[in-house]
Amino acid sequence: MEKIQNVYTDEKLFKKLLDDKNVTLEDTLENEMVINMGPQHPATHGVLRLVLRLDGETVIKVVPELGYLHRGYEKMAENMSFIEFIPHTDRLDYTATLCNNVAYVLAVEKLAGIEAPARAQWIRMIMGELARIAAHMIAIGTFAMDVGAVTMVMWTFRERERIQEIFDRICGARFTTSYTRIGGVAADIDGEALRMIKDFLDTFEPGLKDMDHLMLHNRIFIERLEGIGVLSREDAISLGVTGPNLRASGVAYDVRRAKPYLFYDQVDFNIPTYSEGDCLARYFLRGDEVRESVKILYQCLDKLPQGEVMANNPKNVLPGKTEVYSKMEELIHDFMLINQGINPPVGDVYFSAENPKGELGFYIVSNGSGQPWKMKIHSPSFCNLQAVTKICTGAMISDVVAIIGSLDPVMGEADK
Amino acid sequence: MEIKESIIEKLKNRFPESVVEISDFRNDLSITVKKESLLDLAKFLKDDSELLFVMCKDITAIDWATRKNRFSTIYNIYSFHLNINLRLKVNIDIDPAKVNSVVEIWPSAEWYERETFDMYGIVFENHPDLRRMYMPEGFQYHPLRKDFPVLGIPGSLPLPQKPE
Numbered sequence A: 001m002e003k004i005q006n007v008y009t010d011e012k013l014f015k016k017l018l019d020d021k022n023v024t025l026e027d028t029l030e031n032e033m034v035i036n037m038g039p040q041h042p043a044t045h046g047v048l049r050l051v052l053r054l055d056g057e058t059v060i061k062v063v064p065e066l067g068y069l070h071r072g073y074e075k076m077a078e079n080m081s082f083i084e085f086i087p088h089t090d091r092l093d094y095t096a097t098l099c100n101n102v103a104y105v106l107a108v109e110k111l112a113g114i115e116a117p118a119r120a121q122w123i124r125m126i127m128g129e130l131a132r133i134a135a136h137m138i139a140i141g142t143f144a145m146d147v148g149a150v151t152m153v154m155w156t157f158r159e160r161e162r163i164q165e166i167f168d169r170i171c172g173a174r175f176t177t178s179y180t181r182i183g184g185v186a187a188d189i190d191g192e193a194l195r196m197i198k199d200f201l202d203t204f205e206p207g208l209k210d211m212d213h214l215m216l217h218n219r220i221f222i223e224r225l226e227g228i229g230v231l232s233r234e235d236a237i238s239l240g241v242t243g244p245n246l247r248a249s250g251v252a253y254d255v256r257r258a259k260p261y262l263f264y265d266q267v268d269f270n271i272p273t274y275s276e277g278d279c280l281a282r283y284f285l286r287g288d289e290v291r292e293s294v295k296i297l298y299q300c301l302d303k304l305p306q307g308e309v310m311a312n313n314p315k316n317v318l319p320g321k322t323e324v325y326s327k328m329e330e331l332i333h334d335f336m337l338i339n340q341g342i343n344p345p346v347g348d349v350y351f352s353a354e355n356p357k358g359e360l361g362f363y364i365v366s367n368g369s370g371q372p373w374k375m376k377i378h379s380p381s382f383c384n385l386q387a388v389t390k391i392c393t394g395a396m397i398s399d400v401v402a403i404i405g406s407l408d409p410v411m412g413e414a415d416k
Numbered sequence B: 001m002e003i004k005e006s007i008i009e010k011l012k013n014r015f016p017e018s019v020v021e022i023s024d025f026r027n028d029l030s031i032t033v034k035k036e037s038l039l040d041l042a043k044f045l046k047d048d049s050e051l052l053f054v055m056c057k058d059i060t061a062i063d064w065a066t067r068k069n070r071f072s073t074i075y076n077i078y079s080f081h082l083n084i085n086l087r088l089k090v091n092i093d094i095d096p097a098k099v100n101s102v103v104e105i106w107p108s109a110e111w112y113e114r115e116t117f118d119m120y121g122i123v124f125e126n127h128p129d130l131r132r133m134y135m136p137e138g139f140q141y142h143p144l145r146k147d148f149p150v151l152g153i154p155g156s157l158p159l160p161q162k163p164e
Helices: A002-009 A011-019 A073-077 A086-090 A097-112 A118-146 A150-171 A191-216 A219-225 A233-238 A244-248 A279-303 A321-326 A328-340 A380-392 A397-407 B002-014 B038-047 B109-120
Strands: A032-037 A049-055 A058-065 A347-354 A359-366 A374-378 B019-025 B028-033 B055-063 B071-079 B084-092 B098-100 B123-125
Touching: A049 A380, A049 A397, A058 A380, A058 A397, A073 A086, A073 A374, A086 A097, A097 A118, A097 A347, A097 A359, A118 A150, A118 A191, A118 A279, A118 A397, A150 A191, A191 A219, A191 A279, A219 A279, A219 A397, A233 A244, A233 A380, A244 A279, A279 A397, A321 A328, A347 B019, A347 B028, A347 B084, A359 B055, A359 B071, A374 A380, A374 B055, A380 A397, A380 B109, B002 B019, B002 B028, B002 B038, B002 B084, B038 B071, B038 B084, B038 B098, B055 B109, B084 B098, B109 B123
Parallel strands: B028 B084, B098 B123
Antiparallel strands: A032 A049, A049 A058, A347 A359, A359 A374, B019 B028, B055 B071, B071 B084
8 A cells, every 4th residue: 555655756766667667557546346245245244135335445325235135025924824923033033043032922902902921921031031041142153253353253152052951841842933822831940941051151151251351452353343333323313224233333222221121121121231332332332232131031930930821812912732632612712713823903003122133023913814914013223224324334345345244143032 | 121112202302294104013112204304313313312223223114015005115213212123114116116215324234235226126315326236237026026936037047158
């Protein structure tokens, strides 16, 4: 870079170069270059495609292109019953499947006016927070890997693996959990699973400290991220950014606090915020949120009551399998619910829950039949990605990777 | 409850002609407004010092298939000040399926409107960059319309040619 500038300032050198017939003086920095990043690119977290216009190394314009993972879930939802759609919510944000499960069933329960028993709701909170830790572990690990700290991803995935084992124990699946049901959860938590969660929490805190030591004493990592990709408070709000990215820009908006669902009003937790709005703040914020989740989980384990995990509401909630096989009435209800679905009243509701990526909302319009007339998924990754254009303009091309990593989009959700 | 009533009161005083319908189902407030007054009303909701609906969370549409006004566009907006979600609805006809863009008021609407255009074919006038969001360029249909089959239309997505 310096050498090229010298060519123009240093007259002697310039003349010498002009005389030299073998050298052509074409300033590459004066030329704009259009470069295509993705959709198959390891740093774009899936199939995100960015078309960049570069001036030298500076990004002049960014156009994100979405749709490479579009599966048409909104269309599919209109053609299946409410119960059938639960497994599809796993495939939205595939790093935090349980959060999606919980958000979806809560939306349907709001529409149909069903309330799950207290134990089921506490279990949902436990699972949601575990999923949040797992998702943030991926976010932190891959983000650090994107900017060159490859050790971190091993450490975070090690912790995440233990959460997946807990999911395996409780839900019977590591990823495609489909654990929640309308009116409750599929299976109760047993003592062994509770012990696993407790073990995990007790040993997780030292692990987090190790990670902090690894990253925060790393000058390269800090200087690579500090002041990069600043998203101001006003821009974050006007661009509809939610979740950790919004809180890193200084807005203390968390759906768990603003509109408490489940029993989030009965547990004590903080909403960490940072005012810087840069990549480093977004990194710190995820770490802080994980600690808050640990705090919530300890309280949930203390407060977990005994009782049923499915609501007793035969017209809307699936009966237990043993009853279906042994009792006529339950068999009829099961048949009707599977074939015709729950028939919520005519109307439309919007329900949103705080997911690891931001606010996941379901807008469901019902015409009284067993299938939704319309279902709109308000996906946080989609909204957060909209800020890419704003943040990346004027940044260096190597920072684009860091910025996308810090925004942490999941394309399964952004593309729906 | 009081907050909602004050919002309704305010809107009715300011725009007596524009508010068509108000519904409060499951504690979700939604207000149907006339298509012509959408922009004024949106500006008022955002700028009024007691309302401050500064964040547009979502824009989508509903295809009612058989109704006279076939589409409704839904604007889901949020006020940090009041901590309340509000839905604005605008009923529009299929011919022409056009409505004013709210990008100037809420910049986040840009992608939401593109998505709605892609899925329903509703044209948002004065939108800076109205392209398809998900479907490929040159795709002729709008998939979330009720007359589009779930299985898709054969031949609507050109596939790459088989190698010889």
